[in-house]
Amino acid sequence: MSNVWSEAGINLNVVLPELLMVIFAMLVMVADMVTRGDQTGGKPVLPWLALAGVVVTGIVCALQWAGPIETFQNMAVNDHFALSLRLIVLVATGLAILISAGYIQTVNRQTGEYYTLLLLCAAGMMAMGSATDLIVVFLALEVFSLGLYILTGLHRRNPRSSEAAMKYFLLGAFASAFFVYGAALVYGAAGSTQYSVIAQAIADGRADMSLLYPGIALLLVGFGFKVSLAPFHMWTPDVYQGAPTPVTAFMSVGTKAAAFAALIRVFLVALPATQASWGWVLAILAIITMTLGNLAALRQTSLKRMLAYSSIAHAGYVLVGLAAGNPAGADAALFYLFTYAFMNIGAFAVIMILERADENDALQQRAAGLAQRWPMLALVMAIFMLSLSGVPPLAGFFGKLLVFKAAVDGGWAWLAVIGMLNSAIGAYYYLRVTVAMYFDQPTAETLTERRSWGALNLGIGLAAVFTVAIGLYPGLWTGLLQAGWAGW
Numbered sequence: 001m002s003n004v005w006s007e008a009g010i011n012l013n014v015v016l017p018e019l020l021m022v023i024f025a026m027l028v029m030v031a032d033m034v035t036r037g038d039q040t041g042g043k044p045v046l047p048w049l050a051l052a053g054v055v056v057t058g059i060v061c062a063l064q065w066a067g068p069i070e071t072f073q074n075m076a077v078n079d080h081f082a083l084s085l086r087l088i089v090l091v092a093t094g095l096a097i098l099i100s101a102g103y104i105q106t107v108n109r110q111t112g113e114y115y116t117l118l119l120l121c122a123a124g125m126m127a128m129g130s131a132t133d134l135i136v137v138f139l140a141l142e143v144f145s146l147g148l149y150i151l152t153g154l155h156r157r158n159p160r161s162s163e164a165a166m167k168y169f170l171l172g173a174f175a176s177a178f179f180v181y182g183a184a185l186v187y188g189a190a191g192s193t194q195y196s197v198i199a200q201a202i203a204d205g206r207a208d209m210s211l212l213y214p215g216i217a218l219l220l221v222g223f224g225f226k227v228s229l230a231p232f233h234m235w236t237p238d239v240y241q242g243a244p245t246p247v248t249a250f251m252s253v254g255t256k257a258a259a260f261a262a263l264i265r266v267f268l269v270a271l272p273a274t275q276a277s278w279g280w281v282l283a284i285l286a287i288i289t290m291t292l293g294n295l296a297a298l299r300q301t302s303l304k305r306m307l308a309y310s311s312i313a314h315a316g317y318v319l320v321g322l323a324a325g326n327p328a329g330a331d332a333a334l335f336y337l338f339t340y341a342f343m344n345i346g347a348f349a350v351i352m353i354l355e356r357a358d359e360n361d362a363l364q365q366r367a368a369g370l371a372q373r374w375p376m377l378a379l380v381m382a383i384f385m386l387s388l389s390g391v392p393p394l395a396g397f398f399g400k401l402l403v404f405k406a407a408v409d410g411g412w413a414w415l416a417v418i419g420m421l422n423s424a425i426g427a428y429y430y431l432r433v434t435v436a437m438y439f440d441q442p443t444a445e446t447l448t449e450r451r452s453w454g455a456l457n458l459g460i461g462l463a464a465v466f467t468v469a470i471g472l473y474p475g476l477w478t479g480l481l482q483a484g485w486a487g488w
Contacts, residue, residue, distance in 0.1 A: 010072065010073065011070050011071065011072050011078075012072075013064070013067075013070055013078065014070050014071065014072040014076050014077065014078040014130065015072060015076060015078075015127070015130075016060055016064075017057050017060055017061050017064075017086055017126055018123045018126050018127050020053065020056060020057045020060060021053060021054075021057055021119050021120070021122050021123035021126070022119070022120065022123050023053075024049070024050065024052070024053025024056070024057075024119055025053070025115075025116045025117075025119035025120050025123070026116075027049060027053070028046055028049055028050055028053075028112060028115045028116045028119065029112060029116050031043070031045055031046060031049055031112070032046060032111070032112025032113075032116075033112075043111055043112065044101075046111055046112055046115050047097050047098075047100060047101035047111075047115060047455065048101075049115075050097050050115040050118065050119055051094060051097045051098070053119055054090050054093050054094045054097065054119075054122075055094075057086075057090060058087070058090050058094075061083050061086050061087065061090070064078060064083060065080065065083055071132070074132065074133070074194055074196070075131070075132060075133040075135070075136045075194070076127070076130045076131055076132060076133070076136055077130055077132050078130060079130075081129065081261075081264075081265075081330075081334075082126075082129045082130035084129075084334050084338075084480075084481050085125075085126065085128070085129025085130075085257060085258070085261040085334070086126045086129060086130075087338070088253070088257045088334070088337050088338050088341055089122050089125045089126050089129075089254055089257060089258065090122070090126075091338070091341045091342070092122075092250055092253040092254045092257065092341045092345060093118060093119070093122040093250065093254065095249070095341070095342070095345045095346075095349075095459050095462065095463060096118060096246055096247075096249055096250035096254075096345065097115065097118065098455045098456065098458055098459030098462070099246050099249065099345070099348075099349040099352060099455070099456050099459040099460070100114065100115075100118075100246040100455075101455035101456070102454075102455055102456060103244075103245075103246060103352060103456065104154075104244070104246065107154055107155045107244045108154045108155065108156065113150075114151065114154060117147040117150055117151050118147075118151070118250065120143065120144075120147050121143070121144040121147035121148055121151070121250075121254065122144075122254065123143065123144075124140045124141070124142075124143030124144030124145075124147070124258070125140070125144050125254045125255070125257065125258035126258075127139075127140035127143070128140045128141065128144075128258035128259065128261055128262040129258065129261035129262070129265075131262060131265065132194060132195045132196070132265065132269070133193050133194045133195065134183040134186065134187070134193040134195075134219075134266070135183070135193050137179075137183075137262050137266070138176070138179060138180060138183060140258070140262075141176065141179065141222075141226070141259075141262075142176065144254070144255070144258065145172050145176070145226075148168070148247070148251055148255065149165055149168055149169045149172065150165070151243070151244070151247045151250075151251075152164050152165040152168050152239055152242065152243040152244075152247060152251075153165025153166070153243075154243075154244055154247065155243075155244050155360060158242070158360055160241065160242040160360065161242045161243060161244065161360065162242075163238070163242055164238055164239045164241070164242025164243050165239075165242075165243075167235055167238055167239060168235055168239045171225065171234065171235045172225070172235075174225075175221065175222050175225035175226065175232070176222065178218045178219075178221040178222045178225075179218070179219060179221075179222025179223070181218050182214075182215045182216070182217070182218025182219035182220075182221070182222060183215070183219065184215070185211045185212070185214050185215030185218065186198060186211075186212060186215035186216070186219065186270075188208065188211045188215075189201075189207045189208040189209070189210075189211035189212035189215060190202065190206075190207045190208075190212065191206075195265065195266065195269045195270035196269070196270075198270040198271070199269060199270050199271070199272065199273070202271070202273045202274065203273055212274070213274075213277065216271060216274065216277075216278060217281075219266065220278070220281065220285075223259050223262065223263045223266075224285065226255055226256075226258075226259035227255070227256050227259045227260055227263070227315045227318075228256070228289075228311055228312045228315050229285050229289050229312075229315055229316070229319070230285070230288045230289040230292045230293070230312065230316075231288070233289070233292070233293070233312045236308050236309075236311065236312055237296075237305045237308040237309060239251075239308075240252065240304055240305065240307065240308035240311070241302060241304045241305050241308065241360075241361055242360070244360065245304070245348055245349075245351055245352045245355065245360065245361075246348075246352065248304060248308075248348055249344070249345040249348035249349065250345070252307070252308075252311050252344055252345075252348070253337070253340060253341045253344055253345055256311070256314075256315060256318075256337065256340070257337045257341070260315075260318055260322075260333055260337060261334075263322075264322065264330050264333060267322070267325065268325060268327075268330060272325065275325035278325075279323050279324065279325050279412075280323075282319050282322055282323040283319075283320075283323040283412065283415050285316075285319060286316045286317075286319035286320045286323060286415065286419070287316070287415070287418055288316075289312055289313065289315055289316030289319065290313050290316030290317060290320075290418070290419060290422040291316075291422060292312065293309045293310065293311070293312030293313030293314075293315075293316060294309070294310075294313045294422050294425040294426045294429075295425070296309040296312075297309035297310050297313065297426065297429050298425070298428065298429050300429070301363050301364055301365075302361050302362075302363055302364075303351050303354065303361070303362045303363065303364055303366075303367070303433070304348075304351060304361045304362070305361075306364075306429060306433075307344070307347060307348065307351075310388065310426065310429075310430075311344070313422065313426055314336075314340060314344075314388075316419075316422070317336065317399075317400060317403055317419055317422075317423070318333050318336055318337070318403060320403050320404060320406075320407045320412070320415055320416060320419045321333050321336070321402070321403030321404070321406040321407055323407060323410070323412055323415060324406060324407055324409070324410020324411065324412050325410070326406065326409070326410050328405075328406040328409055328410070329403070329406040329407070329410065331402070331406070331478070331481055332399075332402035332403040332405070332406040333403065334481045335398070335399055335402055335477060335478055335481050336399035336400070336402065336403055338470075338477065338481065339387070339395035339396060339398070339399040339467070339470055339477075340396075340399065342395065342462075342463045342464075342466045342467045342470070343383075343384045343387040343388050343394075343395060343396055343463070343467045344384075344388070345459075345463055346380065346383075346384045346459075346460055346463030346464055346467065347381065347384040347385070347388065349456060349459055349460045349463065350377065350380065350381045350384065350460065352456065353377060353456070354366040354367060364432075364433060364436060365443060367381070367433055367436050367437050368436045368437070368440040368441070368442060368443050369436075369437070369440050369441050369442030369443065370436075370437040370442075371437050371438045372441075372442055373442060378437040378438065380460055380461070380463075380464040381433070381434075381437060382434045382437065382438070383464050383467055383468065384463070384464070384467065385430040385431065385433050385434045386430070386431075386434065387467045387471070388426075388430050389423070389426060389427035389430035389431060390423050390426075390427065391427075392471070393471040393472055394467055394468060394471040395466070395467045395468075395470035395471045395474075396467075396471075397471060398470070398471060398474040398478070400419070400420075400423055402478065403419070404416040404419055404420060407419070
């Protein structure tokens with residue numbers, strides 16, 4: 001049987017991490033059926049079982065790191081780039097599980113479906129990084145998108161959550177249609193949906209460029225929606241604000257990492273010969289995205305909406321590094337997304353503590369004078385805010401440094417300058433929160449109660465520690481992710 005599978009190109013080792021996540025998702029469903037809830041309605045075994053799935057999958061990925069590059073019917077590849085993306089998604093999933101334990105049953109008593117969907121979404125996100133065929137990208141895209149539509153509307157008693165789910169679903173359907181139409185045009189131009197065949201057809205002059213360029217444009221629209229590029233960002237503030245906060249935290253990192261990984265493979269593997277065209281498009285989108293995201297964030301009083309527009313701006317920063325179309329830009333993007341996972345999920349976790357029950361959001365007044373009442377909470381929030389703004393020596397500084405350096409090395413110095421100016425604008429609204437915590441006096445809106453969720457505190461602590469550690473020892477992490485790119 002193994003020989004038959006080998007001849008057919010079926011190598012399950014390539015998709016083993018995704019299979020493990022699916023298996024543990026099914027185990028969570030079984031455990032949900034056979035276990036009883038506690039007095040709060042939660043089932044304590046479920047988050048730890050889901051977290052065990054993340055840990056086991058992470059161990060398998062670590063064991064595969066030194067192994068050979070393997071393919072699955074030329075539609076997926078298990079290389080260091082795919083493993084790097086899986087690492088980012090697993091970090092996001094693990095932190096999301098930790099900050100959800102003790103919280104999610106206050107939103108929906110059916111906690112089993114939450115952790116199941118979380119693992120299934122993670123499986124789809126990981127498949128995006130290993131896909132080398134547009135059909136596989138679409139399937140992976142739909143797997144995690146459908147799960148996120150449900151997770152966004154999980155707070156059924158909150159009209160804002162239901163509204164967010166509906167908006168996300170409708171706009172997501174349009175984005176999927178754009179992607180499929182783009183893939184069809186690329187297939188018509190090159191005669192295949194496999195990246196290597198597309199690249200060869202372009203290099204040989206066999207591709208129909210009148211179909212290829214519209215196809216690239218439509219693919220970019222589909223990816224732009226998922227990573228919140230302007231002008232495809234309209235859904236982001238409302239969905240981020242309406243979704244349960246742990247879902248928002250997971251979505252803000254996992255979706256962005258998966259879609260950027262797929263975008264990198266498509267443009268740098270299948271379409272490198274057309275970089276002169278799409279490089280300028282990415283540069284223009286980066287400028288619009290950074291500027292719009294930062295300017296809109298300046299006006300927000302809601303912390304979740306502020307971080308939503310911040311997420312849009314960060315997508316623009318990643319594009320700065322990718323516009324040059326070189327391997328250094330891809331390395332920088334991976335490192336940026338890795339650091340973003342810790343500091344952004346950590347910031348959303350603090351918002352979970354600041355928000356009132358059933359409020360599903362927190363205004364900035366809730367953080368006023370926080371250092372006087374909860375100094376440790378203010379300290380970790382300050383770490384996340386400073387890192388997001390790019391203050392050294394925290395992780396966010398080196399993430400921005402690498403993407404800007406990749407742009408400069410690729411001949412796009414002017415784009416890096418615009419990125420740095422936007423980063424300075426973004427620092428204002430991040431520092432505004434920090435100043436309010438340490439220099440404003442507590443008000444009636446300031447947080448007074450403290451939720452004692454051990455797993456949540458652990459998740460915040462891990463995010464803060466890694467945000468600092470990555471900044472203090474950036475070479476360790478950049479070397480890891482650069483090795484991933486070199487093995488591609």
